[in-house]
Amino acid sequence: MADASMKDLTLKSSTSGDANEESFEGITEVREGKAIIRCDKKLNIFYNATQEVNRDISIVGVHAHILREKKDDVTLVEAMAASGIRSIRYALEVKGLKKVIANDFSTDCITSINKNSKLNGTEDIVQPSLNDANVIMRSQKGFIIDLDPYGSPAAFIDSAVHGLEDGGLFVVTATDMAGLAGGNAGEACFARYGAMPLKIKSCHEMALRILIHTVQSSANRYGRVAIPLLSLKIDFYVRLFFKIIKSPERAKESCINTSLVYYCTGCKAFNFQPLGVRKSQKIYTFARGPPVSDKCSNCGSIHHVGGPIWTGPMHDKDFVSVMEKTLEDNYSYLNTFPRIEGIINLVAEEVDVPLFYELSELCSVLKVGTIPLPKIRSAILNLGYQVSLSHIAPNTIKTTCPNSIIWDIMRKWKLQNPSPQPLKEGAGFNIMQKESETPNISFDLHPDANPASKENNLMRYQNNPTRNWGPGVRNAFKGQQKSEDKRIANQGKKRHQRKEPGTSNKSEPESSPSPESKCFKKDDSTISGEEGQEKL
Ligand SMILES: C[S@@+](CC[C@H](N)C(=O)[O-])C[C@H]1O[C@@H](n2cnc3c(N)ncnc32)[C@H](O)[C@@H]1O
Ligand SMILES: [Zn+2]
Incomplete structure (x- = not known):
């Protein structure tokens, strides 16, 4: 990522006699994508270099949406534009944009947006706007809204889904992962998003699904539907893309894709309680429940209850494939190209079911050495179920296989790989006491045991690249x-x-x-x- 550079020009200007460089005193310069951004250090302006991948992937996603919807002359509203880097990059790097409204409520930011738009020659497209984000999103009709707040977007979602043109794109970031992913007690998340998180290995997918639920219920209140196009956990934040359409009829369908989660505290199994079911084409009715007994049928432990979360699709696979092509056709110059390619491929492979298991956690319940990923994938595939990784973490299992059969597979693995330490009371002990109800479990290597993204050597999971990796500071x-x-x-x-x-x-x-x-x-x-x- 050599080009994502941030230079301090102060020293250079004070030691140089060059008249042009004189004007750079106290200025920091950033180059990202096709844009150059210079900011006066005295101004109070947010910029986070680590979110380059957020901006890059948004550029590709916005471009893909414009292509897919066969639009041109599009207006994009960036509700919280800070230095203006994202708006200026949209103007420089996405075809089909007529106007980009770069809004912020800080006068320092508007000064930066004005200067940098001139510097990059985007004044015809980028229109600076000094306003509150909620006001601009409700008053300015746009086909695309990009909302990238500090922390939580919760207080701005209503305005975004209300303000968009029919068929428009809503792209949103949330960095308040401590609340959204269940790090603190769940009540703060409930107050913000109307759902309880759970402290589980797939808490980041749960965060995505909580946010989809929040956006969906806002949209539904206006007779609109938020169709999730792409839902990503990246580094320390989530970034989601929604197509917003007007359809009071389809808004009623949300009840069948919204569920409570019953999570077993012993064996980590999850079960879902949908809030409604479809009776016929357009008729919905009450769901039956509960989906679990008082104690878990695998291991006898108690359940925790979370949600409600969105349990419908998190991605639109057609949008994802248009994005992949858009990336390849237009954006080979992006520093984060290999990473975006890897993420998009992982998403394309994801099985469309809510939440996932983590391999080491399953093994630790039975106190057995970690089963190699291709082995458990083969066992699942050999029984005829689908399986994939999650884009969120390595060694994960998203599967259509019921959790009782996952435990039959794990029991067989444990019997084939006995550990010297005997299991005492508890979830693992109780699971091993049960008889398997699944004949013909086979760990023989299945042809799809390794995902294509691995066979093709794509960049898939990335650790925090630097020491101070996180949401960033205001200036x-x-x-x-x-x-x-x-x-x-x-x-x-x-x-x-x-x-x-x-x-x-x-x-x-x-x-x-x-x-x-x-x-x-x-x-x-x-x-x-x-x-x-x-x-x-
Ligand atoms: C995280 S930064 C945006 C970063 C920018 N999108 C980027 O890619 O570099 C959040 C910005 O939102 C602005 N902001 C916060 N609350 C706002 C509000 N209610 N209305 C308008 N702007 C707001 C802040 O001044 C800040 O510049
Ligand atoms: Zn259990």
């Missing part, structure tokens, strides 16, 4: 040096490390990190401080 252009000073001062001191929910120290990245990516966050405490401002 990144100013904070760069302080961050480094503080890091040096803190060397050797024991620091309190926040662990992101759902992360495991054991998970192995399958691709090498990208050393050039930068994040200009000051330190861990700044992150908490920023999120603190978002707290309810």
Whole structure:
């Protein structure tokens, strides 16, 4: 990612006699995609280099939507534009955009947007706007809305889905993962998003599905439907793409794709309680429940209840394939091209079922050595069920196979690989006491045991590329040096490390990190401080 560079031009200007460079005093320069952004360090402007992949993937997704909807002369509203880098890049790098409204409620940001739009020659397309995000999204008709807030987007979703033209694209980021993915107690998430998260390995997929539920219920209130096109967990945030259409009729369908989650605290199995069922083409009725007994039928443990979450599709596979082609045809220059290619391929492979298992967690319930991924995939495929990885983490299993059969497979693996440590009471012990109800379980290698994305050696999972990796600080252009000073001062001191929910120290990245990516966050405490401002 060599081009995603952030230069401090102060030193250069003060030592140089060149008249042009004189004007750069106190300016930081960023090059990303086809844009150059210069920001005065005295201004209070947000920029996070680590979100280059967020901007790149958004450019490809917006372009794909315009192509798919056969549109030109499109208006895009960026409700929170900060330095203007994203709006300017849309104007420079996406065909079919007539107007990009770069809105922010900070006058410093508008100064930056004006100057940088001139610098990049995008004044004809980029229209700076000083307004509150909710006001601009409701008052300005657009075919595309990009919402990229600090922390939670919850307070802005209603305006976005209300303001879009029919068939338009809503692209949204949420970085408040501590709440959304169940890191804290669930009530804060419920207050913001109307759903309870769970502390589970697939909490980040649950976060995506909670946000889809929130967007869907906002859209449905206006007789609209939010069709999820692409739902991604990337690094420390989620980024989702929705097509918003007017259809009071289809809005009623949401009840069948909205479910409570029953999660077994012993064997990690999940079951879903839909809130409605389809009776006939356009008629819906009450669902039967509950989907589980008081105690788990696999292991006898109790359940936790989460949700409601969206249990319909998270991605539109046709949109994903248009995105892949759009990427290949137009964006080979992007620094994050290999990463986006990997993510899109993983998403294309994902089985369309909610949530996933994590391999080491299944094995730890039975205290058995980790079953190799191709082995368990083969066992599932040999029984005729679908299986895939999740784009969110390696060593994951998304499958149509019922959880009782997953445990029959794991029981057989344990019997073939006995461990010296006997299982005492508990979930694993109870599972091993049961008889298998699934004959013909075979670990023989299935032809699809390895996914195509692995066979093709695509970049799939990436570790945090730098030390200070996270949502960033409000004035990144100013904070760069302080961050480094503080890091040096803190060397050797024991620091309190926040662990992101759902992360495991054991998970192995399958691709090498990208050393050039930068994040200009000051330190861990700044992150908490920023999120603190978002707290309810
Ligand atoms: C995370 S930054 C946006 C980053 C930008 N989209 C990018 O890609 O670099 C959030 C921005 O939202 C602005 N903002 C926060 N609340 C707002 C509101 N209610 N209305 C308008 N702008 C707002 C802040 O001034 C800040 O510049
Ligand atoms: Zn259980």
